[in-house]
Amino acid sequence: MTAGLNLRSIAAIAGAAALPVAMLVVVALMVIPVSPLVLDISFVLNIMISLAILMVALQASKPLDFSAFPTVLLLATLFRLALNVASTRVVLVRGHEGTHAAGNVIEAFGQVLIGGDYVVGLFVFVVLLIINLVVITKGAGRVSEVSARFTLDALPGKQMAIDADLNAGLLTPEEAKARRQEVATEADFYGSMDGASKFVKGDAIAGLLILFVNIIGGLILGVFTHGLSFSEAGGTYVTLAIGDALVAQIPALLLSIAAAAIVTRVASPFDLSGQIGSQFASPAIWMAVGGILFILGLVPAMPQMLILPAAALSFTIGWQMKRAAAAAAAVPPPAPPAPDPHLIEWSDVSDASACQLEIGYALVALVDDRKGAPLMGRITGIRKQLSKELGFIVPPVKVSDDLSLPGNAYRIAIAGVIVGEDEVYPHEMLALDSGDLVTKVAGRPCKDPTFGLDALWIPKASQNDAIAAGYTVVDPATVVATHLNNSVIASAHELFGIDDTQALIDNLKAHYPQLAQNLSPGGYTLPRVAALCKALLVERIPLRDFRKIAEAMVALSAQQLTDSDLVEAVRQRIGALIVQTIVPSRMPLPVVTFSPEIEVLLNQAVRANPGAEWPFEHGMAMKIVEQIGEAVEPLLLQTRSFALVASPICRSALSRLVRATFPDVAVISYLEIPANKATEIVATIGAERPRLALGPDAQMEDQPHEY
Structure with a gap:
């Protein structure tokens, strides 16, 4: 145990000391002469680091995924400049020995990449320098500057939006803290990138100056110190200078590309290759490209042997994409895994539905879409009407069949409590005794489930006779819907909660902001407002004119009333609303x-x-x-x-x-x-x-x- 802790401690100390040691190595490369072998290893390490930075930049989903990039860019630039100083020292001191004197890497870039012709190498270096300095670095610097300006300008608005979401309860304090940190980090990142782009630009200019220093210094030393002819000195020192410049310029070009990729990146769930691939994966794009190339290939002066195969390739890519999309659409979704009989989930022990209507198997026809689902349409109408009458959105009614119920039975539950149950017969009609009957009809005596009136279940064929006799005849779906309607009205206070209270206050803010603003400072917390609203709903006082209720509460806020006294005081102030109901x-x-x-x-x-x-x-x-x-x-x-x-x-x-x-x-x-x-x-x-x-x-x- 102790040994493991010691190893972890040593690893932590080594990790913390790695960066200072690396900075000391960079400084040492600038002032201490190194051998060509160390120089070769450093050049390869420099190329490796530049490639790694480029890969990280391309894999990032958003710029902040590589938030350390400005500092990494600075360190990589310093390392490369240190190598330039070290290589310049080696070229000038040992260049008269031949192109191998400065190490294998510089010799390879000077011989292989430019074919031994230092004039060609000079032009190649200039072209790379123009691409890096004028195109990539300048564009990336401009994007960084604009992004930094816009990010800083938008910072106060983003902070206010986070505060508003926190006050509205949409964010927890921890989430709000994390978002504030992300916004601040984003501003710091773009500000740092605006300055870091100057490092890349300065590095490119330094590479050009170092090239001229190596060429001029090498010619002077070769001719006047080492006794070489001008052509010999030019062939050796210019080749080494250009090789050294190319060894430094290629990693610099990779870092410039990485910087441009980071600052032009748009946040996406994919990395850069995935984002580009998803946006070029439309068959119509490649079909259009193929069509244009085909038309272009028909022009006599064009090289048909190149353009027509390219058109065929575009058509092939588009056709394959279209075929793959059709195949993916035809594949049925994977079947859900079989439930584990030993696994108990929250859905097994709780039900989030506030309103439930359970029916027996004989009543399934009332909710069957193939038979018109007469009961479902009525339930939707009831919800809309009650929402208007009560003043808050009545939650959806969950309709389910229950095999434990008798076939013709149904059960209404509000907030988990059974508030009504009875039986209806889907193939019969309910005839209500209106109290003024001309004659009586034959049927099965019962009580109306909603009002408890005397009634009869009669065959549908006897409906006209019952109406003529003075009965009020209703169908089974209407019986259940009416019972549900009265049950919801009687239990409206059970359906109303904290979230509905917040919705009422939010709506009040939208139309009466000053009234809503004065409601909270009056000592009315959200639970207390909810309790008042529930007390009113218990006595069937609707909340559709919540403004009057809120005005009464604000007017009574200075009296420090208890909850029960507050309810009575509010009732007295909204008496007109109560009486009109x-x-x-x-x-x-x-x-x-x-x-x-x-x-x-x-x-x-x-x-x-x-x-x-x-x-x-x-x-x-x-x-x-x-x-x-x-x-x-x-x-x-x-x-x-x-x-x-x-x-x-x-x-x-x-x-x-x-x-x-x-x-x-x-x-x-x-x-x-x-x-x-x-x-x-x-x-x-x-x-x-x-x-x-x-x-x-x-x-x-x-x-x-x-x-």
Whole structure:
């Protein structure tokens, strides 16, 4: 264990010391004479490093994949200049011995690449220098300059965009930190590349100057020091100088190409070869090229023996690409691997669908596309209508068959809780008793799943007879859809969550930015706003006018109310919205009130148990529900719209009590009724004072009436 740690420590120290040692070696090459063998090894190493840098640049998917390139370019340039100094020293000191005096690499470049003709070599070097300096280096430098300018100009906007995404919750703090680092690194990279391109340009100019130094210095030393003739000195020293210049210029050209490839790179999931190949892989491109070459080859003066084969090659490439694309499209996708029976996934233990409709096997025809899927179309219409009414997007309904259900049964689940189930018969019709029948028809008695009305399942052939007899006849898909519609309305608060709250606030920001801005500083966190909205939905108050709700919350922000008090205070400020959900604006509001004695008892019960979920004593609660039922059931049978009106003190607790038995009855307070809204008392609960107790030990006392 200790030995392994020591080896790792030594390796880490060696890696950290590699770069300083390399810099010392570069400096040593400039000032210390080296042998031709060391010079040959260094030249080969220089070519190898340049090729490696070029390969890394070509394999990068985006410029930042090679973010160390500016520093690497500087180090490679220094290494090459150090070699130029060392080789110049060797050429001038030992050049009179012959072309082999400066090492095999320089001799090979001077003899093999230029054929021993130093005039040709001089022109070759000049051409390479022009290509490197005028074309590649100048273009890469211009691209680097423009990229650096645009990147720095866009830096504040990118930083603001990251902050906006972070505030909107689209990014985590860690992701935002990583993106800021990436943006800063990108700006630094292009700024460094703008300066690094000057190294390449300076290196090319230095190569030209070093060439003239070697030629002039070699001629002077060869003629005046070593006694060579001018032609001998020219043949030897010029060949060595040109070989040395070419040995340095070719790696410089490779680095210039790498720099140009990096700065002109566009971010892509592929490397450079993959990106170019994907964009040239269209058969139409090669077919067009082949057609143009073919037409060009028909011109008499053109070399048909070269152009026509090129046209044929282009046609062949295009045809092969088209054939490969057709073959790939015809190949069926690979079959998914067989599930591992021992593997348990999250989908096996949870279901992300908030609304679920499970049906028996006999009801599959209602959702079968081949048979029109009547139920699916109705479900889509229900979602659109309820989304408009409730004020938020109702999630999709997942419809699935369940073999554990009886064939004609269905089950509705909201947020994992079963809220409705019944049976329908796909080949029959449901005839609802309207209460005003002319005659009766034969059928299977049942209760309507949605409203609990008396009904019959009758054959489709008896539909016209049932309508003539006064029944309301509906098809099975409508029965299920209506049941689903009422279940979603009753459980809308279960479907509404934090994400829906954020969507409401985002929509508010788009249309009322100042209102949305004042909503958060008022102490309203996202969960608290969501809790308020859910409390309103529980009592079937829609959120479609969220602006009014937000204005009420902003107006109440200075009062430091509890969550329950905030709900009641907001209700009082949006009373007009609540009332219009009960009756149209031009109609008076039918109300059911309590006698003063009953209302005193209700208020006393709430005051005796402040903050309690169920403040009413059991016997008292049962008696209240019984009397409410006697008053409202005739109105419910007449399908009249009305509201049960109570004191603001007991409204919330009374609403919870009434909702358990009469979920369709709206319970409002006197303060929620607008001052200009006409009311009509249709019933009074507790006309005679009941003998009710507040609790096990409480005594009944005469109290003044409270409203």
